[in-house]
Amino acid sequence: MKLFVKLFAVAALGVSLHAQGDTPKAGVVVMHGKGGSPSMHVSELAASLERDGFLVANLDMPWSGQRNYDVDVATAENEVEAALTALRQKGAGKVFVAGHSQGGVFALYFGGRHRVDGVVAIAPGGNVGNATFRETLGPSVEQARNLVAEGKGQEKARFSDYESGKGTFAVTSTPAAYLSWFEPEGAMNQALAMRSIKADTPVLYVAPTGDYPALVRVKQEMFGMLAKHPLTRMVEPASSHLNAPSASVQEIERWINSVSQQ
Template identity: 30%
Template sequence: MVSIFTLRIGRLGLLLCGLLACVLTVHAEDKECAIVLLHGKWGNPQYIAFFGRKMEPVCSFKSLEMPWAERRAYDQPYAAALADIDAQVKAFRAQGYKKVLLAGHSFGANAALAYMATIGDADAVVALAPGHSPALTYERGIGRGAVDKARELVAAGKGDERLEMEDVKQGKKRSMRMRADVLWSYFDPDGLGHMPKTAAGFKKPVPLLWVVGTADPLFALGQDFAFSKAPANAKSQYLVVNAGHLDTPDVAAAQVLAWIKNLD
């Protein structure tokens, strides 16, 4: 025999479940913004996650581990990295987010530009202290021999051969070993890593926030290096902050948050 107490508990449970469902429904319908975060060279997802947490008042975020991470050491070509970014963009859209942004630091910013030039499904881009400039390093002779050899091997159908090259990050050099086709995908002076080209090639004119610190080596090149080449958008902004290359995301976080809030 079912007691009055049991009936009351059951009704209370149904009421609580109903209220919880209402709360979940409100949250599901309140998904305005999500950000795919991309870390810099020789880094890891945690390097940019701190910045992501500062965006949480307006946007959810997911920080990806990219092939140029410390642990991965260029284990996949650039096209595969862009496919991973696109998979996360699509995942956020499937979850019901109304806007999906890309935000990258250094090499991650480079990848955000490359993504917009090849796939182009993001609604806005935040480029924090953009880095990785294969044309500039090639001109200076850094890794040039390996890049030239990679070009030859790829053209000969021998992209699976492994090469060693000297990689550089903010003046620090490191010997890296990778497949020739992988090396060429990242270090081709006129390829996916060439930011003036990828900025000019955006698939659509989305808002672009370019953030550079006064102590960043790229600061001297100004807006015309790549930012001005992107398709015009009324919300785009070239933001200069008093920072170096590594601390730009933290220094600029409040201004980036304000910019995102103003996208509507």
């Protein structure tokens, strides 16, 4: 009798492990912030996700310190879509995009235009539609528009970029690519991106309590622009803007697991 019980227990354990192994994993595309890289502020998030069983693609995005807006928005969308396809091919049952700062705004924009199971926007920033960006980068945007109109859209030139913690700095890009990123009513207008999210796409909005003051002021307004979904929510980790990805790892994992079980 004892032998039968032991054999039954082993068999049950085997079935349980087999069932766990057959459960599709969630896939996550991780995107860093402006001037960053996969090895900087999002590295701990990406490593933790992978260590805890998620399929992860930690991408070097066009706004990285190395790339300087080397491609336009549409090409960046294709890069993320290719990463999502690769995750699905590896067995991801549900897929998510998670971005920090400028990556957060792009994740929202992408989530409004492509099929994903959820969007994680971590301290989203770089909203080209706000007054500071319009005023600070207005001359560069006008310069890019003029060069495109003159047929010089693919000839590299120097433009201005802006970041709350850094101020204004120069970038070298083609006018066409630059304009696709900085057009005030374009892809990186956060309000438009928020409103583009469909009601069937849940969003985790990570708003750190120690974020840049301008982002703290608008977080409730921005969050209120999202379509209502029972799993859409805001979390407010006690961290700075730059540390927000690391500080929210557990909340992000719990949320992705919750969405994946639906």
